Each structure stands twice: as structure tokens, then as C-alpha cells.
Amino acid sequence: MNWLWAIIxxxxxxxxxxxxxxxxxxxPLWLTVIFGMLGSVLGNWVATGIGVEDTKGIDxxxxxxxxxxxIVIVAVGDRLWVALRGNRKKTV
Incomplete structure (x- = not known):
């Protein structure tokens, strides 16, 4: 997979x-892309671990x-982003 497809x-x-x-x-959007890429790598790693990384047809x-x-990385990354940035919006 080349870098363009990884970013997309x-x-x-x-x-x-x-x-x-x-x-x-x-x-931000740039961090969403990075977290999505990391999620893809994590999913591929798990798929390899359970033996479904390469099947006939659509995987x-x-x-x-x-x-x-x-989903996991975006959720955790968002909480970390909010904690580090300290700009969490409070709801009343």
C-alpha cells in the first residue's frame, strides 16, 4: 500500500x-487522518494474528x-487531545 492510499x-x-x-x-482533521491510519495498521495486525489477513475476494x-x-484510537486520541490541550467545552 503506498502512502497516498494509506492517507485516503x-x-x-x-x-x-x-x-x-x-x-x-x-x-483536528490532520490528527483524524493519522489516527485512522493507525487504526488501519492495528486492524491489519489483529487480522494477521487471527489468520484472516488475506482471503479471496473482499476482506x-x-x-x-x-x-x-x-474507533478505539480516535476515541482514546480525542480524550488525550482534550486532556493535553485543556480546552474541553463544559456543558451546563
């Missing part, structure tokens, strides 16, 4: 993860694992 996949997975996670995430299990990895 990271953007798509990061945006889908942000849409699935309840509430508003405060991470649905691998793609779902990539999305799950992106």
Missing part, C-alpha cells in the same frame, strides 16, 4: 470512526477490524 484510507476510517463515536470529537473481516481499530 486513514481519512475515510477516521471520519467514519468520528461519526460512530457519540458526541463531538475535538481533534470484510479485516476491514471491520481496521474500522474497530480506528
Amino acid at each position: 484510507l486513514g481519512l475515510i476510517l477516521g471520519l467514519i470512526a468520528k461519526a460512530i463515536i457519540p458526541g463531538k470529537q475535538q481533534i 470484510w473481516i479485516r476491514h471491520l477490524l481496521q474500522l474497530a481499530g480506528a
